[in-house]
Amino acid sequence: MLELNVKNETSRLRAVVLGTAESNGPTPKIEDCYDPKSIEHIIAGTYPNEEDMVMELNAVAAVFKKYNIEVYRPEVIKDCNQIFSRDIAFVIEDKIIEANILPHREEEVAAIDYIWNQVSEENRIILPEACHVEGGDVMPWNDYIFIGTYSGEDYSELITARTNVAAVTAIQELFPDKTVKSFELRKSNSNPKENALHLDCCFNPLGKGKAIIHKNGFLLESEYEWLVNFFGKENVFEITKEEMYEMYSNVFSISEDVIISERNFTRLNTWLREQGFVVEEVPYAEIGKQEGLLRCTTMPLYRD
Incomplete structure (x- = not known):
């Protein structure tokens, strides 16, 4: 049996699912895209190629190996984008929860059945x-579960709205002892700089009581303020619209003091080191063109 344990975003990682870019398929058609940033790169002719993305994921796999983390990969499905393993399932405490994702992405879920079937x-x-x-x-944070959502009446028209209020309620019922705190996110099908695809695209809690945040990602200023107060203004690294677009908030914690970050995030990486973090820099800019980065491609199974 596979043991699961995830109580927060920063405890020492022991086992993780890392997405794969193998057999990623040709550049998608615009009408088949799930986010405005991918569309932008398809139009510009700069959509990432498979070889580059395989190399980037391998760089993360090498960091995991260095820290003796057990890495699971999805079974490769021919011509299928399986990079973003965080989308398809997530672990809270000792439970694995299958995500109800966009309908035409269901085969991605089947690719981790071998992991799912090892859980009691x-x-x-x-x-x-x-x-x-x-x-x-979805972010487990000790006694809290932070959830990004969108409750606007145009939810069904927004391919960028991924988590609804019904899911927030269901997760609260699953974990009655935790406080589920939801945040309304800014959504746009057409402008990637005005679109927080997921909560981790505009916010990420780090070790040592720190956090990264982008104010404009939140629809309600009061919810943004709540987070800033929760962590303390002096502990929060505020990112610009341009930095959110580059996915600055989507780094990944291996432990309280080790963070994997994109090597071009100079301003952030400098700040992280000033705060006493070890920063493992990797090339991830090609994967970032699909509006997802390090947290999106990883799904923790076990943290101490």
Whole structure:
């Protein structure tokens, strides 16, 4: 049996699912894209190629190896984008919860069945069909679960709205002892600089009581203020619209003091080191063109 344990975003990582770019398929058609940033790169002719993305994921796999972390990969499906393993499932405490993701992405879920089947049955959760959720919107944080959502009436028209209020309620019912705190995110199908695809695209809690945040990613200023107050203004690294677009908030913590970050994030990486973090820099700019980065491509299974 596979043991699961994830209580927060920063405890020492022991086992993780890392996405794969193998057999990623040709550049998608615009109408098949899930986010405005991918569309932008398809139009510009700069959409990432498979070889570069395989290399980038391998760089992260090498960091995991260095820290003796057990790495699981999805089974490769021919011509299928399986890079963003965080979208398809997530772990809270000892439970793995299957995400109800965009309908034409269901085969991605089947690619981790071999992991799912190793978890004891009572800890495998499939939410009701009405609950839409993706792992990028869900952050266990000790006594809290932070969830990005969107409750606007145009939810169904926004391919960028991934987690609905029904899912927030269902997760609260699953974990009655935790405080589920939801945040309304800014969504746009057409402008990647005005779109927080997931909560981790505009916010990320780090070790040592620190956090990264982008104010404009939140629809309600009061919810942004709540987070700043929760961590303390002096502990928060505020990112610009341009930095959010580059995915600055989407770094990944291996432990309280080790963070994997993109090598071009100079301003952030300098600040992290000033705060006493060890920063493992990797090339990830090609993957970032699809509006996802390090947190999106990883799905922790076990943290101490």
